[in-house]
Amino acid sequence: MSGFRVEVRVMPRAALLDPQGQAVEHALHALGFGDVGRVRMGKHLVLELKAATREEALAQARAMCDRLLANPVTEDYDLVVDGDTSR
Amino acid sequence: MKRVAVIVFPGSNCDAETLAAARAAGSDAYFVWHRDTDLRRADVVILPGGFSYGDYLRSGAIARFSKVMAAVTVHARAGGPVLGICNGFQILCEAGLLPGGLVRNARLRFLSRPTWVRVDQIETPFTCLYEKGEILEIPIAHGDGRYVVDPRTAAELEASDRIVWRYVRDNPNGSASDIAGITNAGGNVVGIMPHPERRMAPASGGDDGARVFHSMEARHATQHVVDVRAVDDRHLRV
Numbered sequence: 555m556s557g558f559r560v561e562v563r564v565m566p567r568a569a570l571l572d573p574q575g576q577a578v579e580h581a582l583h584a585l586g587f588g589d590v591g592r593v594r595m596g597k598h599l600v601l602e603l604k605a606a607t608r609e610e611a612l613a614q615a616r617a618m619c620d621r622l623l624a625n626p627v628t629e630d631y632d633l634v635v636d637g638d639t640s641r
Numbered sequence: 642m643k644r645v646a647v648i649v650f651p652g653s654n655c656d657a658e659t660l661a662a663a664r665a666a667g668s669d670a671y672f673v674w675h676r677d678t679d680l681r682r683a684d685v686v687i688l689p690g691g692f693s694y695g696d697y698l699r700s701g702a703i704a705r706f707s708k709v710m711a712a713v714t715v716h717a718r719a720g721g722p723v724l725g726i727c728n729g730f731q732i733l734c735e736a737g738l739l740p741g742g743l744v745r746n747a748r749l750r751f752l753s754r755p756t757w758v759r760v761d762q763i764e765t766p767f768t769c770l771y772e773k774g775e776i777l778e779i780p781i782a783h784g785d786g787r788y789v790v791d792p793r794t795a796a797e798l799e800a801s802d803r804i805v806w807r808y809v810r811d812n813p814n815g816s817a818s819d820i821a822g823i824t825n826a827g828g829n830v831v832g833i834m835p836h837p838e839r840r841m842a843p844a845s846g847g848d849d850g851a852r853v854f855h856s857m858e859a860r861h862a863t864q865h866v867v868d869v870r871a872v873d874d875r876h877l878r879v
Contacts, residue, residue, distance in 0.1 A: 573749045627742040628789055
């Protein structure tokens with residue numbers, strides 16, 4: 555078993571209105587950052603977990619996202635394991 | 642007199658009012674703690690409003706895995722009436738007992754104010770004493786009340802008349818199709834964002850919410866006479 559650090563990025567579904575992202579976008583424009591386009595805002599979780607392989611760590615994290623960390627109705631998620639990116 | 646279990650989660654804050662509302666309607670209402678696994682022969686289960694687990698992660702996301710929810714799910718799957726109010730509605734969506742989800746209000750602000758809703762479906766255990774099309778004044782108090790659902794399920798909700806209440810005059814939170822409350826395919830699980838337990842008597846600003854609780858009693862009173870028998874101390878529809 556080795557330890558893995560898994561980062562979970564949870565984002566609101568692209569089709570859904572993201573009022574928090576919009577509010578940040580407007581604030582950035584108000585501060586003069588006029589080149590900023592669309593801003594979307596989500597959550598970032600960092601998990602430390604034990605697994606035999608990187609694949610197993612990924613599978614565990616995916617199961618956690620499907621059950622608890624992300625709501626499939628309203629959110630999408632990405633996983634990063636020790637630097638590797640995988641969906 | 643029906644036995645009504647009001648579930649209490651850490652962070653529930655409308656539990657006492659909900660219990661009082663059920664008792665005012667004549668029910669034998671009692672609290673059930675979220676760690677309990679036994680609903681104590683409840684005829685009806687109510688998940689009250691509040692901020693279970695501080696709304697951490699997502700509203701209702703953690704409460705949905707509390708021990709008592711296994712019993713609530715069994716009760717719901719067996720056709721038992723379940724009402725989720727506000728945070729209770731969010732928990733039912735997270736638990737998959739109702740479709741869709743509730744996310745941050747479109748204009749971000751936490752809203753605590755009266756709203757007006759139209760009763761569109763009266764064939765549920767919680768609306769049978771209303772007239773179809775009746776407009777009620779019931780307050781909301783939520784930050785995450787925008788109902789979202791995929792287009793296919795939205796069309797299904799419309800086609801099968803499962804939208805129980807819709808906001809009229811204005812849509813406070815940006816909910817799809819002005820949805821304030823829905824029911825499941827069986828018509829026994831109902832979720833509502835506004836708080837009917839806060840409109841039980843003229844002294845509290847109106848009594849438009851009272852029939853939600855009186856409906857539970859009325860419905861059982863008529864049904865149980867002919868088609869329900871007690872088996873092992875449980876009421877079974879036969």
